[in-house]
Amino acid sequence: MSVLFCNGLLYATWGVNVPNVKDKFGLSEGSLALAMAAVALGGIVTMGRAGRWIGAHGSGKASVLSALLMAMLAAPILLVPTYPLLLLLLCGFGIVTAANDVAANSQGALLEKISGESMIGSLHGSFSIGGLCGALIASNWSVTALTVPSNFYWLALAVGVIAATARPFLKSESSCHRTTEAGPRSAPADISLQALAQRRLRMLGALAFAALVVEGAIYDWAAVYMREVAGAPPAWVGAGYATFAIGMATGRVGGDWVRDRITHQRLVIVSGTLSLVGLSVTLCGVPYWCVAVGFLIAGVGLSNFIPILVSSAGKLSASAGLAAAEGLATTTRIAYLGLLAGPIAIGPLAQAVGLKGSLLLLALALIATCVGWLSLSRASGGIPWELDGSESGQRAIQHVAASPSARC
Numbered sequence: 001m002s003v004l005f006c007n008g009l010l011y012a013t014w015g016v017n018v019p020n021v022k023d024k025f026g027l028s029e030g031s032l033a034l035a036m037a038a039v040a041l042g043g044i045v046t047m048g049r050a051g052r053w054i055g056a057h058g059s060g061k062a063s064v065l066s067a068l069l070m071a072m073l074a075a076p077i078l079l080v081p082t083y084p085l086l087l088l089l090l091c092g093f094g095i096v097t098a099a100n101d102v103a104a105n106s107q108g109a110l111l112e113k114i115s116g117e118s119m120i121g122s123l124h125g126s127f128s129i130g131g132l133c134g135a136l137i138a139s140n141w142s143v144t145a146l147t148v149p150s151n152f153y154w155l156a157l158a159v160g161v162i163a164a165t166a167r168p169f170l171k172s173e174s175s176c177h178r179t180t181e182a183g184p185r186s187a188p189a190d191i192s193l194q195a196l197a198q199r200r201l202r203m204l205g206a207l208a209f210a211a212l213v214v215e216g217a218i219y220d221w222a223a224v225y226m227r228e229v230a231g232a233p234p235a236w237v238g239a240g241y242a243t244f245a246i247g248m249a250t251g252r253v254g255g256d257w258v259r260d261r262i263t264h265q266r267l268v269i270v271s272g273t274l275s276l277v278g279l280s281v282t283l284c285g286v287p288y289w290c291v292a293v294g295f296l297i298a299g300v301g302l303s304n305f306i307p308i309l310v311s312s313a314g315k316l317s318a319s320a321g322l323a324a325a326e327g328l329a330t331t332t333r334i335a336y337l338g339l340l341a342g343p344i345a346i347g348p349l350a351q352a353v354g355l356k357g358s359l360l361l362l363a364l365a366l367i368a369t370c371v372g373w374l375s376l377s378r379a380s381g382g383i384p385w386e387l388d389g390s391e392s393g394q395r396a397i398q399h400v401a402a403s404p405s406a407r408c
Contacts, residue, residue, distance in 0.1 A: 008130025043098025051329025060170030067163035109314025125252030197320030205334025212338035247299020274301030315385035
């Protein structure tokens with residue numbers, strides 16, 4: 001949990017300091033967008049290699065190393081002298097942030113396997129809590145006598161200490177048994193199952209893409225919506241972002257307990273319903289405090305989609321004999337595109353149909369996520385993270401691959 005907390009802490013610190021970056025370099029909106037995109041693109045482009053690196057070194061060691069690199073690259077963000085150097089630094093920051101994300105999720109998948117209990121939700125909840133802490137610290141740094149750039153390097157130092165302290169508590173995949181009760185499979189069967197697993201991992205990535213389109217769009221546009229649509233006073237402009245983040249953190253921390261007690265199909269239906277209710281309340285537009293409540297409900301509803309999909313990707317990788325990091329990298333690479341595409345797509349849509357209309361279209365992405373997961377569940381016998389090497393099992397997986405609803 002401490003590793004993803006650090007990830008959220010530094011990522012939020014970067015996000016809150018974006019206006020300072022714009023002012024320092026005198027950036028236009030387009031140049032600023034390129035700087036913001038550099039972080040996401042760095043992670044997307046190198047995700048596959050990061051997965052192999054994590055698989056080779058183990059998720060515990062990789063979590064700590066990537067966290068230390070993340071801190072080292074975050075510290076000088078407001079100290080670099082030129083814009084081109086800033087782009088290179090942000091690209092590197094995106095690479096190690098994505099690697100840290102995959103490594104920490106791989107560690108979570110390993111801990112779930114060892115304990116037999118759900119943990120991924122709590123891990124993602126710690127990221128959300130770290131994000132809240134980072135946003136609060138960075139937003140209130142001006143009350144201290146320290147310079148704004150020191151916000152990065154003091155927090156980076158704290159991240160380094162936390163990561164080093166966490167290392168003895170992280171598990172190594174090499175110390176865990178990787179054999180199944182059925183014994184080792186033959187090489188041809190392994191290759192066949194891994195090919196089928198990769199196909200399904202891409203399906204999970206597509207579903208995560210749809211969910212993160214919604215999540216990313218709300219994170220980036222909630223404040224604008226509160227000000228320009230809900231007519232919130234200045235003191236309330238940030239309330240939409242804050243309540244959404246609180247809803248996400250609360251839902252994820254409590255989601256593991258729920259996932260261990262109800263079926264994943266029922267949880268997806270409940271989560272989708274809550275998300276749509278939250279969006280509906282938000283789109284009512286008045287009064288502004290009601291809009292903030294809508295964002296809170298939407299956050300609780302959305303909170304469990306990504307933990308379910310990430311946990312399933314980890315279990316599916318193990319079922320096919322793949323390293324968890326490699327499987328998660330396949331799913332996460334596609335998912336990250338949604339986090340990048342959502343905020344970018346809202347701008348042109350808002351110009352065409354208005355900001356309220358563009359957020360209304362997010363409901364379609366939510367519905368696609370729910371329908372896709374339920375279709376995948378039905379085609380896989382209710383256990384999307386298990387592979388059956390038999391002919392009937394392969395036919396079921398091929399049926400899922402051909403299902404249009406599973407690609408949503």
